[in-house]
Each structure stands twice: as structure tokens, then as C-alpha cells.
Amino acid sequence: MSNRQFRPGRRLVREGVIRSKTHRRVAAWPSVGVVIATRNRPMLLRRALTAVLAQAYPGPIHVAIVHDQAEPDVALAAGGDRPVTVLMNQRTPGLTGARNTGVLALATELVAFCHDDDVWAPEKLQAQVAALTAAAGAEVATCATELEYDGRRTPRLAGLDRIDLADLTRARLATLPSSTFLIRRAALVGPDRIGLLAEDAPGNQNQDWDLLLRAARRAPIAHVDEPLVRMLWRYTSPYSYEYTTKISSLRWIMARHPQLESGRPEAARVYGRLACWSAASGNRRAAWHWTKQTVRQNWREPRAAIALAALSGAVRIERLLATLHRRGHLV
Known part of the structure; x- marks a missing residue:
């Protein structure tokens, strides 16, 4: 990533949403707690x-x-107007714990998450707090992202200013990683609550999607459709796992949220992912099974073609994924 300052989208600045409208909308700015989970990546963490x-x-x-599972850097602790507390993971080992x-x-009144390899635009919290405050009943706010992979940056927009359960069911919005989450803390830990992140998610994967689905059952999610988080995909995350774990995690969330298979296009998307990860893991029998299931539900689902290409041996799944990532797409 270059050293130039990360700036938000032009529309947000041009319309004055951040610098003027938000000040008129929010009478008293609530306190925000930011959780950064990390493991042995000090340079990225400091950035x-x-x-x-x-x-x-x-x-x-x-x-x-x-x-998490690493010696804490106590030198990062600080007081002042924006205190920094350094902790060890006291719960289940891994990102979710x-x-x-x-x-x-x-x-704090609100809680936000930030990956240790992501970078926020300076206006992220201000824009999201304004959106959350303006949306009656909303407990969660998200924002769009900018994906950086192999030197190329691609904005990933949702095209929405609010996201409901149907939106999350019809398609997993890859524009909504946990670094974009801003949540009312009482909704996570209060008596009438969504609940904490699910620590039984295999490989700590899909726990962010699960949280959004649980939240959207209660109220629509406020969304700022500007790329206020830059996601760096060039580095390998310590929280990334092998393909068999991706399969287990996807099966886990399908069991928790049956609506993900409620319609033909919805089912085709999740079956297509299972086909791709099965092909990547070398399980040809499972890959063929899920590819056929995908085509049966929706023959236009592109993940079926990706799985077939991998099964044919014409190209390695890693190469296909790298090409998709450069273009700002995720499987």
C-alpha cells in the first residue's frame, strides 16, 4: 500500500455529508470503542x-x-483523550474470541472492529455514527470498502443505504467485512441482545456474516455506501485457514441460517462456494456433487464454471482466485 493518505469517495465529500450534515444530525456524539484483534503483525497493527x-x-x-496467542505489545498502551488498552485474548483462541x-x-456506547491489516479513512466513524443515528431502530451500521490486491485497488459498493435480511440472504455482501461494523454495544451484551460473535464458527470464518444475519432479523442495517475501509489482501492473514475449514464453516452457517438455501439463486450461491472449495481441497467427488447441485439450482451461477475449470485441471483454483481478487471479486 502506498503512503498517500486514504481518502473517502468523492460523492461523500462533495455533498458535505461528513463535514456539515453529520454535525447537524448528531446532537451528542456517542463514545466508540474500537477492537483490533492481532497476532504477530506489529507493522500492520501500528498502521x-x-x-x-x-x-x-x-x-x-x-x-x-x-x-491472540501472542505476546502483547504493552508499548502500544496509551492514555489521553483517545486511550489505548492492550489485552490478551481471554476467551476461545482465535479472531472471534x-x-x-x-x-x-x-x-463505550458503540463498538467497532478493525482488522490489523485494514486501514480506515479519517471520516469513517463520523459518517457511520451519523447514519446509525439517523436510522430509527438500527443497531448496526456498515460501509463500503476498497479492496487492494497485487497493487490494484477496487471499490466494492453495495448500492444501498440500508441492508435487510433479504439482501444478506440473496447474496453474501462481500462489501461488508467486520472492519466496516459499527454496533450498539448494548445489542451485543445487553439483556435484549443480538449476542456476541459466535466462537464456535469453524476456523473463525463466517462469524461476521452470521452476526449480520442475526442483527438483520431484528432491524435493517444502516449503510454508508462509500469506500471508507481499505482491505489489504496481499498479506496472508493468521486467521485464514485451509479449504476444508472453509467448507466446514460454510456448512456451519448454512445450518444456523436455513434461509440461505430458501430459493434457487440463494442455494446456488452457497453450493457454488462448496464446489469451489471442494475442488481446491482435492475432493473431486464432493466438488462434482456440489457443482451438479449448483447447476441444478441456477445454471448461470459463475461459481459452477470456476469449480469445473478447477476440476478439469485446466487451471489451478489459486490462479483463478488471484485473477478474481485483482478485479475486486471474492468467491
């Missing part, structure tokens, strides 16, 4: 932390850095 502390947000910010440790340690 992410710098962007969080540089937020153009008028309200209080408290950062909780949670080290680390995030829940941070949520429980904070006492």
Missing part, C-alpha cells in the same frame, strides 16, 4: 492503529488491542 486514532470524529474513542474479549473489556 491500522494510526488510522483509528486519526479519525475525524468529535466524540470519545477508546481502542482495545487484543493479542479476541474480538469478544475486546467488546467485554470496553464500556
Whole structure:
């Protein structure tokens, strides 16, 4: 990633949403706790932390850095107007337990998550708090992202200003990773609550999608459709796992949310992912099974073609994925 400052989309600045409208909308800026879970990536962590502390947000910010299965960097702890607390993961080892440790340690009105290899635009929190405040009954706000892979940057927009359960069921919105989440803390830990992130998710995968689905059952999600988070995909995440774990995690979320298979296009999308990951893992029998299921539901589903290409041996799945990532697409 270059050193040039990450700026939000032109429309957001041109319309003055950040610098003028938000100040008129929000009477009192709530406190925001930011949880950064990390493991042995000090340079990336410091870059992410710098962007969080540089937020153009008028309200209080408290950062909780949670080290997972690694020695904590106590030198990052700081006081002042934007304190930084350094913690060890006290719950299930992995990303999800680390995030829940941070949520429980904070006492702020709102909670946000940031990957240690992502970078926030300076206006992210201010724009999201304004959107969350303006949306009656909303408990969660998200924003669009900019995907950086192999030196290429691609904005990923949802085309929506609110996201409901049907939107999350019809297609997994890859524009909504957990680094875009801003959540009312009471909705996570209060008596009438969505609940914390699911720590039984295989490989700590799909727990963010699961949280959004649970939240959307209660109220639509407020969305700022501007790329206010830059996701860096060049580095390997310590929270990434092998293809068999991806399959287990997808089966896990399908069991928790049967609506993901409620219609033909919806089922084809999840079956197509199972076909791709099965082909990548070398399980040809499962890959053929899920490819046939995908085509039976929706023959136009592109993941079926990806799985077939991998099964034919014409190209490795890793090469296909790399090409998709360069173009801003995720399987």
C-alpha cells in the first residue's frame, strides 16, 4: 500500500455529508470503542492503529488491542483523550474470541472492529455514527470498502443505504467485512441482545456474516455506501485457514441460517462456494456433487464454471482466485 493518505469517495465529500450534515444530525456524539484483534503483525497493527486514532470524529474513542496467542505489545498502551488498552485474548483462541474479549473489556456506547491489516479513512466513524443515528431502530451500521490486491485497488459498493435480511440472504455482501461494523454495544451484551460473535464458527470464518444475519432479523442495517475501509489482501492473514475449514464453516452457517438455501439463486450461491472449495481441497467427488447441485439450482451461477475449470485441471483454483481478487471479486 502506498503512503498517500486514504481518502473517502468523492460523492461523500462533495455533498458535505461528513463535514456539515453529520454535525447537524448528531446532537451528542456517542463514545466508540474500537477492537483490533492481532497476532504477530506489529507493522500492520501500528498502521491500522494510526488510522483509528486519526479519525475525524468529535466524540470519545477508546481502542482495545487484543493479542491472540501472542505476546502483547504493552508499548502500544496509551492514555489521553483517545486511550489505548492492550489485552490478551481471554476467551476461545482465535479472531472471534479476541474480538469478544475486546467488546467485554470496553464500556463505550458503540463498538467497532478493525482488522490489523485494514486501514480506515479519517471520516469513517463520523459518517457511520451519523447514519446509525439517523436510522430509527438500527443497531448496526456498515460501509463500503476498497479492496487492494497485487497493487490494484477496487471499490466494492453495495448500492444501498440500508441492508435487510433479504439482501444478506440473496447474496453474501462481500462489501461488508467486520472492519466496516459499527454496533450498539448494548445489542451485543445487553439483556435484549443480538449476542456476541459466535466462537464456535469453524476456523473463525463466517462469524461476521452470521452476526449480520442475526442483527438483520431484528432491524435493517444502516449503510454508508462509500469506500471508507481499505482491505489489504496481499498479506496472508493468521486467521485464514485451509479449504476444508472453509467448507466446514460454510456448512456451519448454512445450518444456523436455513434461509440461505430458501430459493434457487440463494442455494446456488452457497453450493457454488462448496464446489469451489471442494475442488481446491482435492475432493473431486464432493466438488462434482456440489457443482451438479449448483447447476441444478441456477445454471448461470459463475461459481459452477470456476469449480469445473478447477476440476478439469485446466487451471489451478489459486490462479483463478488471484485473477478474481485483482478485479475486486471474492468467491
